Every structure is written in structure tokens, then in C-alpha cells.
Amino acid sequence: MIPQIIFTLLFLTGTGIFAFKIKKIRRNIFLGKPLEIKDNKAERWKTMAKVAMGQSKMVVRPVAGFFHILIYVGFVLINIEVLEIIIDGLTGEHRFFAPYLGSFYNFLIGFFEILALLVVVACFVFLYRRNISSIRRFKMPEMKGWPKLDGNLILVVEVVLMGALLKMNACDQILQLRGADHYMVAGSFPISQFLVPFFDGFETGTLITFERIFWWAHITGILIFLNYVPYSKHFHIILAFPNTYYSNLKPKGQLNNMAAVKKEVDLMMGGDPFATPETTVDDGPPERFGVKDVTDLNWKNLLDAYSCTECGRCTDNCPANQTGKLLSPRKVMMDTRDRIEEVGKNIDKAGKPVEDGISLLGNYITEEELWACTTCNACVDACPLNIDPLNIIMNMRRYLIMEESKSPDSVTSMFNNVENNGAPWAFPAADRGKWIDELN
Amino acid sequence: MSTPIHVPTMAQMIASGEVPEVLFWVGCSGSFDDRAKRITKAIVKILAKANVKFAVLGAEESCSGDPAKRAGNEFLFQMQAAQNIMVLNGYDVKKIVTGCPHCFNTIKNEYPELGGNYNVIHHTQFINDLIKDGKLVIADGKSFKGKKITFHDPCYLGRANDIYEAPREALMKLDAELVEMKRCKAKGLCCGAGGAQMFKEAEPGNKEVNVERTEDALEAKADIIATGCPFCNTMMTDGVKNFNKEEEVEVKDIAELIAEAADLI
Numbered sequence: 183m184i185p186q187i188i189f190t191l192l193f194l195t196g197t198g199i200f201a202f203k204i205k206k207i208r209r210n211i212f213l214g215k216p217l218e219i220k221d222n223k224a225e226r227w228k229t230m231a232k233v234a235m236g237q238s239k240m241v242v243r244p245v246a247g248f249f250h251i252l253i254y255v256g257f258v259l260i261n262i263e264v265l266e267i268i269i270d271g272l273t274g275e276h277r278f279f280a281p282y283l284g285s286f287y288n289f290l291i292g293f294f295e296i297l298a299l300l301v302v303v304a305c306f307v308f309l310y311r312r313n314i315s316s317i318r319r320f321k322m323p324e325m326k327g328w329p330k331l332d333g334n335l336i337l338v339v340e341v342v343l344m345g346a347l348l349k350m351n352a353c354d355q356i357l358q359l360r361g362a363d364h365y366m367v368a369g370s371f372p373i374s375q376f377l378v379p380f381f382d383g384f385e386t387g388t389l390i391t392f393e394r395i396f397w398w399a400h401i402t403g404i405l406i407f408l409n410y411v412p413y414s415k416h417f418h419i420i421l422a423f424p425n426t427y428y429s430n431l432k433p434k435g436q437l438n439n440m441a442a443v444k445k446e447v448d449l450m451m452g453g454d455p456f457a458t459p460e461t462t463v464d465d466g467p468p469e470r471f472g473v474k475d476v477t478d479l480n481w482k483n484l485l486d487a488y489s490c491t492e493c494g495r496c497t498d499n500c501p502a503n504q505t506g507k508l509l510s511p512r513k514v515m516m517d518t519r520d521r522i523e524e525v526g527k528n529i530d531k532a533g534k535p536v537e538d539g540i541s542l543l544g545n546y547i548t549e550e551e552l553w554a555c556t557t558c559n560a561c562v563d564a565c566p567l568n569i570d571p572l573n574i575i576m577n578m579r580r581y582l583i584m585e586e587s588k589s590p591d592s593v594t595s596m597f598n599n600v601e602n603n604g605a606p607w608a609f610p611a612a613d614r615g616k617w618i619d620e621l622n
Numbered sequence: 623m624s625t626p627i628h629v630p631t632m633a634q635m636i637a638s639g640e641v642p643e644v645l646f647w648v649g650c651s652g653s654f655d656d657r658a659k660r661i662t663k664a665i666v667k668i669l670a671k672a673n674v675k676f677a678v679l680g681a682e683e684s685c686s687g688d689p690a691k692r693a694g695n696e697f698l699f700q701m702q703a704a705q706n707i708m709v710l711n712g713y714d715v716k717k718i719v720t721g722c723p724h725c726f727n728t729i730k731n732e733y734p735e736l737g738g739n740y741n742v743i744h745h746t747q748f749i750n751d752l753i754k755d756g757k758l759v760i761a762d763g764k765s766f767k768g769k770k771i772t773f774h775d776p777c778y779l780g781r782a783n784d785i786y787e788a789p790r791e792a793l794m795k796l797d798a799e800l801v802e803m804k805r806c807k808a809k810g811l812c813c814g815a816g817g818a819q820m821f822k823e824a825e826p827g828n829k830e831v832n833v834e835r836t837e838d839a840l841e842a843k844a845d846i847i848a849t850g851c852p853f854c855n856t857m858m859t860d861g862v863k864n865f866n867k868e869e870e871v872e873v874k875d876i877a878e879l880i881a882e883a884a885d886l887i
């Protein structure tokens with residue numbers, strides 16, 4: 183009975199802390215501006231099925247794509263076994279599903295073992311790619327320090343967890359053969375049978391202890407891992423699904439028309455300038471044009487930031503980055519996430535939103551980075567989770583121009599030309615048809 | 623090449639009681655830039671040859687607002703859009719052919735919300751349709767036999783609007799060989815001009831984007847780099863010059879290549 187109580191407490195604590203953190207992140211995401219995405223439900227489900235479940239954009243890079251699918255499928259399926267482990271833990275049974283599933287159970291356990299081995303192999307491949315081979319996207323400035331450690335930790339933890347699972351099964355099958363009390367004969371062990379020689383020499387009592395240790399290590403490991411996920415780029419294993427569901431379905435070239443600007447332009451173009459304003463209610467400080475800090479972004483931008491896997495496909499495809507400019511769309515996403523976490527922590531401390539004198543634009547992202555973007559959409563196209571770094575870049579440019587009138591001189595004169603001549607160059611509008619005279 | 627081509631403005635057409643089938647939206651490059659004007663003329667010659675009843679706005683056309691919007695100046699963009707929409711709606715325009723993917727994208731995707739709803743087509747699509755429908759016959763002109771042509775996808779036609787095939791189909795009508803660069807279609811590399819970069823110095827780096835892109839084209843051993851955007855055309859021309867290859871490698875818009883093959887220029 184005692185192990186069951188300990189397990190129940192452990193399980194509730196683990197999932198409870200996780201739920202608490204998820205609630206915080208949810209709150210942070212909705213610090214973003216409202217945005218209604220309720221259209222085209224069928225197409226949204228389809229996009230999610232294709233891009234997240236079907237990994238359609240992952241396989242563009244065949245090596246990373248293939249090994250990721252191993253981990254992804256392994257994770258999803260092995261979780262069925264975790265479900266059994268949880269039920270065993272709560273009920274004090276051993277291999278709870280076995281009596282119900284019969285020989286299919288044996289097949290499943292065998293299948294999971296093979297998956298576990300493949301996951302281990304894939305993790306080693308990824309560790310090799312990250313640390314030994316020279317892949318450009320893992321070697322950029324924003325990948326130093328924590329992001330690098332994070333990337334490796336996840337892989338090591340996966341290996342440890344899978345190792346515990348296999349060793350647990352190895353002990354289990356010896357105990358089954360010896361007819362130990364409580365260890366009914368169930369499962370097939372295509373992989374862990376090779377671990378049997380390491381444990382065969384021990385007495386039954388010691389083996390039971392080992393088996394229990396691996397069992398507890400596996401489940402505690404999973405609970406710790408669960409709580410690590412929301413602090414890591416590994417959060418994508420959950421957010422990839424909602425994030426692709428809320429993908430932008432419009433043509434990538436379409437940039438939203440700002441409603442607040444439309445109102446003013448309508449007034450200037452045709453509205454009656456002497457009409458009394460519609461409302462005299464004070465709406466508080468007027469809304470900012472564009473984005474200075476993360477709370478000016480919309481919630482989808484923030485969901486994007488929490489979903490980012492830091493894979494760097496965006497940056498790898500970015501023409502500005504490839505030609506040595508400071509801009510990296512991956513860094514834009516990582517900065518956004520770091521800053522919204524910071525804003526969230528401030529709120530946790532003070533109990534309300536606080537002005538800390540820091541902002542996304544300026545403290546995290548510089549003007550030089552923003553002005554390097556060609557708006558080519560290569561980053562958007564490359565992202566396996568349909569994240570849109572360009573939208574954040576554009577909205578920060580809007581802030582620079584419309585709130586601070588800050589632009590490179592040549593851009594300022596382009597604006598002046600458009601305004602005065604209706605063309606980005608200083609040609610008189612009357613000359614627009616000159617080419618017609620030159621035609622014949 | 624013989625009969626002079628008449629290019630009516632919308633105002634003239636309406637005054638004479640006629641309604642054009644399409645409005646040709648020339649764009650600022652196509653109107654003012656000497657190199658781009660040659661593309662404009664090629665498009666017009668194709669329209670005339672195919673007996674398309676078209677008109678232009680002439681002095682009534684104004685910048686679509688794309689460079690302003692992409693540089694962050696939403697006010698200026700919406701002012702330009704409002705002005706253009708007023709003119710276009712005033713003439714009850716239904717169908718627009720653009721000579722520039724930036725104008726194409728903006729008018730097609732961003733004008734509708736502001737009150738401008740038109741059927742917008744990029745010139746490479748329109749030309750491809752004219753050939754497919756038998757309205758434009760490619761004959762008697764320049765032969766491209768033995769030449770390798772590669773198409774540089776403009777970001778605002780390709781990734782921005784998922785149009786990859788129409789320009790290629792049009793090029794395949796030529797007797798040349800179409801070769802692809804290692805990065806093409808959705809993976810095509812930008813020429814470096816978009817997002818108002820055309821109008822400013824590049825930020826500090828170690829290379830120009832157009833040079834990086836020209837390397838792709840040279841690697842594909844292309845004799846002709848085909849473009850569908852006046853900005854790309856400028857950038858790729860400069861890129862080729864950077865490698866001192868202007869003798870060997872030509873940079874031409876699809877409209878120019880088709881017009882040459884149809885003996886129009």
C-alpha cells in the first residue's frame with residue numbers, strides 16, 4: 183500500500199506543478215493582443231494533420247526528418263506503455279493490461295522495445311549532429327550557452343529514460359522465468375533479452391530491487407522531464423499541434439492592413455472633417471502603432487515563440503543571414519520568448535504588469551537586424567511548425583517608422599518621393615507615360 | 623514591328639465610349655527605369671500582337687504603396703492604396719495585368735480589404751495564357767536553340783503567392799533548355815531587393831545578396847537568367863556585372879524573351 187501512496191503523491195505533485203506552469207504560459211500568451219482565428223476549421227485540422235502529425239515540412243531535410251520521425255513516433259507510442267506504468271503505480275498491479283490483451287500485449291511490448299532502441303539510436307545521431315559534425319545552423323551565436331545545453335539535455339534524458347525502460351524489462355523477464363511471486367509471464371523482449379546476461383547472476387531478491395529501481399527511475403524521470411519541457415525548446419512536442427492549427431492560411435505575401443490606420447486614412451480621404459467625433463469617451467492612452475514590446479504582439483506571435491524548436495531552418499534559409507548580416511529569424515523568435523518569460527516573471531513578482539524599462543525592440547532586437555530583412559518569406563516557408571518570424575519583424579518596423587520616425591535616410595527619401603511624386607524615385611508624375619512616346 | 627502600337631489611357635478609352643478587357647498596371651520601375659521600360663514595351667507589344675483590348679492609367683497611376691508598407695509606413699501605404707482604388711473603381715476596372723510582382727501582390731491581396739476588388743494577374747501568367755489559348759503564336763523570331771535558360775523566382779510571385787509554374791510554362795514554349803538553379807521555386811533565394819531594400823544600402827555583412835544569387839545562376843551554367851520582376855532584373859544584372867560575365871550571360875524578363883521569339887522586338 184505504501185508504494186501506491188508514494189506513487190500517487192509523486193504523480194499528483196508532478197502533474198500539478200506541470201499544470202501550474204502551463205497556466206502561467208497560457209496567461210503569458212494571452213498578454214498578447216487579441217486576434218480572432220475561428221475560420222476554416224476543416225482546413226485547419228488538415229494543416230495540423232499534415233504539418234505536425236504528418237511531419238510534412240520536417241522531411242525536407244531527409245536526415246533530420248527521418249530520425250526525428252523515429253523519436254516522434256517512438257514517443258507517442260511508448261506513451262501507451264507509460265499509461266500502463268501509471269495504472270500499475272496507482273493500483274499496485276504489475277503489467278495491468280497483460281491479462282486483457284493476451285498475445286497482442288506481447289506484440290506491443292516487443293514493438294515498444296524496438297521503438298525504444300530506435301529512439302536511442304536517433305538521439306545519438308542528433309547528439310553527433312549537434313556536437314561533432316559541422317552543421318551551420320547549430321553553430322550560430324544565438325545557440326551558445328543555455329540553448330546548446332538544452333538541446334543536449336533533452337537527448338541525454340531521452341536516452342536515460344529509454345535505457346531505464348529496457349533494463350526494467352530485462353530484470354522483469356528473468357523474474358518471470360524464475361517464477362517470482364507477482365511477476366506473471368507477459369510480454370516479449372526482443373531488445374532487452376540482450377541485457378539479461380548483465381543481470382542473470384543476481385539473486386531474485388536483488389533483481390526485484392533492481393527492477394523496482396528502474397521502474398521508479400523511469401516514472402520519476404518522466405515526471406521530471408514533463409516539468410522540464412515547458413522551460414525548454416522541447417515544449418514544441420505539445421505546442422506544435424495548436425500552432426499548426428492556427429497557421430496563417432492566407433497567401434504569405436499578404437500583410438495585414440492596420441485597422442487603426444484605415445480609420446484615420448478614411449477620415450483624411452473623404453470623411454467630413456467637421457463631423458463631431460463618434461465618441462467622446464476617453465479610451466485611455468491611444469494604442470501604439472506597431473510593436474515595441476512583446477505585449478504589443480498578438481497571441482499567435484507569442485504562441486509561435488513558445489513553439490519554436492530552435493532548429494534554425496529559418497535562419498539557414500535567410501538571405502540576410504547567409505550574407506553575413508546580423509539578422510537571424512530564429513533569434514527573433516528566441517528573443518520574443520525570452521522577453522515574454524521576463525514580462526511574465528515580473529507579473530508573478532509584483533502581482534500586476536510592471537514597467538521595467540526594458541523592451542523587445544532595443545534591448546533584445548536591434549534596428550540593424552530589422553533593416554536587414556528583405557521580406558522574402560524564406561523563413562516562413564522553411565519553418566516545420568509554420569512559425570512566422572517575418573510578421574514580428576514587420577510590426578517592429580512599423581513601430582520604428584510610425585512611432586519614432588526612425589528610418590535610414592534613403593528610406594526616408596523614398597517615403598518623400600512616394601508622397602510627393604507617387605513613385606519611390608524623384609521623377610515627376612507627369613513623366614509616367616513617357617515610355618509610350620518612345621514606343622514606336 | 624511594323625504598324626505603330628497605340629497605347630490608350632483609361633481616360634481616353636472611356637471618353638470614346640469603349641471598355642478595355644484589361645488594365646495594364648505598369649508600375650513605377652516599368653514607367654521610369656530605363657531598363658524596366660524595355661520590359662514594359664515588350665509586354666505592350668505582346669498585348670497588341672495578341673489583340674488584347676487594353677489600356678493604361680498613364681499619369682493617373684501611382685505607386686501601389688508596397689515599398690512604403692514593407693518599410694513600415696502603413697499610413698503612406700494606405701494613402702496610396704486609397705488613391706489608387708478611387709481611380710480604379712472610378713473606371714470600374716475588373717481585370718488587371720501587372721508588370722511587377724510587388725504591385726501584383728499588393729493589389730491582389732491587400733487592396734480588397736480597403737475596397738479594391740479586382741481580378742489581378744501577373745504578366746507572366748497572362749502571357750502564358752495567351753500562348754496556351756493560341757492568341758499569341760511564337761514564330762519567326764529569335765531562336766534560343768542550344769541556350770540554357772534559368773528562371774529566378776521572384777519572392778512575391780513564388781513564396782508569397784505560390785505561383786511557380788506559369789512562368790516556367792511560358793519559358794518552355796521557347797526552343798531553349800530550361801535548367802533549374804539548386805535553389806528554386808519555394809526554396810528560391812531572394813535577389814536582395816524586397817522589403818524596400820531596393821531603396822537603401824544593404825546592412826553590414828560579408829556579401830551582397832544579389833551576388834550570392836548570381837552564383838546560383840552561374841553554377842547552373844545558364845546563358846540567360848529569366849526574371850519576372852523589374853527589381854530582380856536590376857539585381858541580377860548587377861550580379862552578373864559583378865562577375866564580369868555580361869558578355870556571356872543575359873538577364874531578361876520573360877516578356878522580353880517571348881517578344882523576341884515572336885519577332886516583336
Ligand code: HEM
Pocket residue numbers: 233234235237240246247250253254257258308309312333336337340418419420422423491492493566567
Ligand atoms: C510529440 C512528440 C515529439 C517528440 C518526442 C519530439 C522530439 C524531438 C527531439 C528529441 C528533438 C531534438 C532533436 C535534435 O537534437 O535536433 C526534436 C527536434 C525538433 N522537432 Fe520534435 N518532437 C515531437 C514532435 C514534433 C512535431 C509535431 C514537430 C512539428 C513538425 C516537431 C518539430 C521539430 C523540429 C523542427 C525540431 C528541430 C530538429 C531539427 O534540427 O531539424 N517535433 N524533436
Ligand code: SF4
Pocket residue numbers: 496499500501502503509510511554555556557558559560561562571572575
Ligand atoms: S523574410 Fe526576412 S528574416 Fe525571413 S528569411 Fe527573408 S530576409 Fe530573412
Ligand code: SF4
Pocket residue numbers: 489490491492493494495496497511512515564565566567568569571
Ligand atoms: S522559427 Fe521554425 S524554423 Fe525557425 S528555429 Fe523556430 S522552429 Fe525552426
